[in-house]
Amino acid sequence: MQTSRLKKFFSYYKPYKALLLADLACALVVAAITLTLPLCARYIIHEILEKNAVNALNQIYAVGALMVLLVIVYTLCNAFVDHQGHMMGTLMERDMRNELFEHYQKLSFGFYDEQKTGQLMNRMINDTYNMGELYHHAPEDILLTLLKFFGTFFILITINVPLTLILFLFLPIMGVYAFYFNGKMNKAFRLSKDRIGDINAQLEDTLSGIRVVKSFTNEEAETEKFAYENQRFVESRREGYKNETYFYNGVLAFTQLFTVAIIVFGGASIAKGSLGLADLVTYLLYVGILVEPIRTALNFLRLYQEGITGFNRFMEMLEFKPEMVDKKDAIQLAHVQGQISFKKVSFKYKDDLDYVLKNCSLDIRAGDYVALVGPSGVGKTTLCSLIPRFYEVNDGAILLDGKDIRDISLSSLRKNIGMVQQDVYLFAGTVADNIRYGRLEASQEEIIEAAKQANAHEFIRALRQGYDTDIGQRGVKLSGGQKQRISIARVFLKNPPILIFDEATSSLDNESEKAVQDSLEKLAFKRTTLVIAHRLSTIRNAKRIIVLGNHGIVEEGSHDSLLALKGTYANLYNMQLRL
Numbered sequence: 001m002q003t004s005r006l007k008k009f010f011s012y013y014k015p016y017k018a019l020l021l022a023d024l025a026c027a028l029v030v031a032a033i034t035l036t037l038p039l040c041a042r043y044i045i046h047e048i049l050e051k052n053a054v055n056a057l058n059q060i061y062a063v064g065a066l067m068v069l070l071v072i073v074y075t076l077c078n079a080f081v082d083h084q085g086h087m088m089g090t091l092m093e094r095d096m097r098n099e100l101f102e103h104y105q106k107l108s109f110g111f112y113d114e115q116k117t118g119q120l121m122n123r124m125i126n127d128t129y130n131m132g133e134l135y136h137h138a139p140e141d142i143l144l145t146l147l148k149f150f151g152t153f154f155i156l157i158t159i160n161v162p163l164t165l166i167l168f169l170f171l172p173i174m175g176v177y178a179f180y181f182n183g184k185m186n187k188a189f190r191l192s193k194d195r196i197g198d199i200n201a202q203l204e205d206t207l208s209g210i211r212v213v214k215s216f217t218n219e220e221a222e223t224e225k226f227a228y229e230n231q232r233f234v235e236s237r238r239e240g241y242k243n244e245t246y247f248y249n250g251v252l253a254f255t256q257l258f259t260v261a262i263i264v265f266g267g268a269s270i271a272k273g274s275l276g277l278a279d280l281v282t283y284l285l286y287v288g289i290l291v292e293p294i295r296t297a298l299n300f301l302r303l304y305q306e307g308i309t310g311f312n313r314f315m316e317m318l319e320f321k322p323e324m325v326d327k328k329d330a331i332q333l334a335h336v337q338g339q340i341s342f343k344k345v346s347f348k349y350k351d352d353l354d355y356v357l358k359n360c361s362l363d364i365r366a367g368d369y370v371a372l373v374g375p376s377g378v379g380k381t382t383l384c385s386l387i388p389r390f391y392e393v394n395d396g397a398i399l400l401d402g403k404d405i406r407d408i409s410l411s412s413l414r415k416n417i418g419m420v421q422q423d424v425y426l427f428a429g430t431v432a433d434n435i436r437y438g439r440l441e442a443s444q445e446e447i448i449e450a451a452k453q454a455n456a457h458e459f460i461r462a463l464r465q466g467y468d469t470d471i472g473q474r475g476v477k478l479s480g481g482q483k484q485r486i487s488i489a490r491v492f493l494k495n496p497p498i499l500i501f502d503e504a505t506s507s508l509d510n511e512s513e514k515a516v517q518d519s520l521e522k523l524a525f526k527r528t529t530l531v532i533a534h535r536l537s538t539i540r541n542a543k544r545i546i547v548l549g550n551h552g553i554v555e556e557g558s559h560d561s562l563l564a565l566k567g568t569y570a571n572l573y574n575m576q577l578r579l
């Protein structure tokens with residue numbers, strides 16, 4: 001890992017230093033008590049029973065009391081590690097999630113054109129969870145493993161050297177075995193997680209398109225696709241469980257073999273007189289403790305792999321720099337007239353794609369109503385999305401009231417532009433919530449006023465719960481025209497001096513089109529308006545019509561003058577007449 005990432009990795013501990021230290025201290029106590037308890041047993045057998053101490057009973061009770069005390073402390077510390085440690089991990093997870101969410105919101109359209117939403121969600125949910133787990137388990141796991149392993153070794157070697165060596169000779173064999181099958185098990189389970197991801201994606205796709213599925217009666221095909229993914233998941237789990245069985249039962253067998261080995265070799269040593277009974281008991285008690293660090297270490301290995309993978313993917317997202325950031329002395333627009341000029345603007349979406357606009361110049365006076373027409377795919381939407389700086393021009397400049405939009409703060413620029421598009425995006429929530437999105441601090445009266453201006457008040461009132469009606473996911477409970485009027489009400493509330501209508505009525509039926517067209521015209525009153533029209537009949541009255549061809553503007557004028565030109569516009573118009 002690069003040092004910058006390494007630094008970042010540890011930086012998440014910073015707010016929780018005290019908690020981390022307390023967590024480690026408790027883990028230390030847990031390890032110490034784990035190692036001490038068998039010594040208490042050994043003391044009872046060796047010092048009290050074998051030496052026939054006077055007052056034996058009282059001494060046994062005293063040691064017993066001490067052990068109870070240790071158990072209580074152990075439990076409290078362990079509980080602290082369990083609870084506060086996990087909480088620390090969760091808090092760090094929250095911090096990372098908030099940071100990523102904030103970052104996501106800064107990234108530009110270009111970024112979202114390339115990314116899959118499901119993947120972005122995965123970074124947010126799973127990767128941060130895996131990192132949280134690693135953050136909280138890693139320190140205590142490392143500490144506990146080392147302490148228990150070396151602690152046991154030192155205690156045992158002081159008791160009996162040959163027996164300890166036999167034990168620690170067996171240990172690597174078990175280590176290799178466990179490492180091998182644990183690795184295979186983790187790999188299979190990781191695969192099954194990916195498969196769950198596939199199931200998720202498949203499910204999301206089918207459910208989002210359920211209306212299309214049903215209309216084509218393709219339920220069976222969808223069911224088959226789903227069953228296939230679901231079966232693949234079973235296969236990966238099967239592999240996982242198989243290796244899990246080898247792993248756990250193997251480790252269990254090894255543990256029991258250790259016990260057998262100690263009883264046999266220890267028993268032989270006792271027979272030869274080189275080992276006391278108390279020592280044998282001590283060894284048996286420590287076997288259990290010795291196996292634990294191996295499990296912990298393997299568990300840590302898994303957490304480490306998943307956590308680091310998650311962290312690297314997380315950082316890849318964070319290292320995506322937002323394409324557009326405000327200049328230091330960015331202009332905050334105060335009063336916008338709404339004059340827009342394109343100065344020799346060239347634009348392409350990506351370096352290896354063709355130019356959509358080439359050397360395009362255009363002047364729109366404040367308060368003008370300008371229509372933009374042209375064949376589909378020619379770049380009308382693209383041209384409009386350059387004005388709020390959704391994308392950055394490659395060459396030339398766009399000026400708003402004479403100021404280069406790159407010198408204006410992004411938020412102040414976008415606050416002054418209202419857009420109404422063909423696809424309306426409504427958030428889950430009520431009608432009022434969705435209108436309020438235009439200006440979050442708007443009052444209920446202002447919302448109703450905006451709805452009235454957008455010709456939406458009547459139909460909203462007729463809804464069962466009026467403005468408080470829940471509109472379902474993406475507004476499925478409303479018609480296209482109704483959704484469009486809500487989106488127009490939003491813009492009324494926002495009240496920007498510049499408007500862009502991008503085929504706002506093209507997906508509507510004639511009747512809703514009229515209602516929407518009507519409210520759009522009200523909205524456009526006294527504002528600079530750029531209209532992309534699909535049906536040319538809707539913009540016949542525009543004083544200025546701009547015709548876009550490949551790479552830029554090809555014709556310009558009023559409806560009548562353009563028809564007289566008998567060029568692109570005349571062609572488009574006649575084609576629509578014939579339909």
Ligand code: ADP
Binds near residue numbers: 113349377378379381
């Ligand atoms: P129009 O609105 O005139 O129908 P667009 O502005 O949507 O046309 O598209 C112009 C061209 O740019 C098309 O060739 C289209 O394929 C391409 N295009 C549109 N959006 C993107 C994008 N996000 N990334 C890459 N190419 C795009």
Ligand code: MG
Binds near residue numbers: 380381382502
């Ligand atoms: Mg378009």
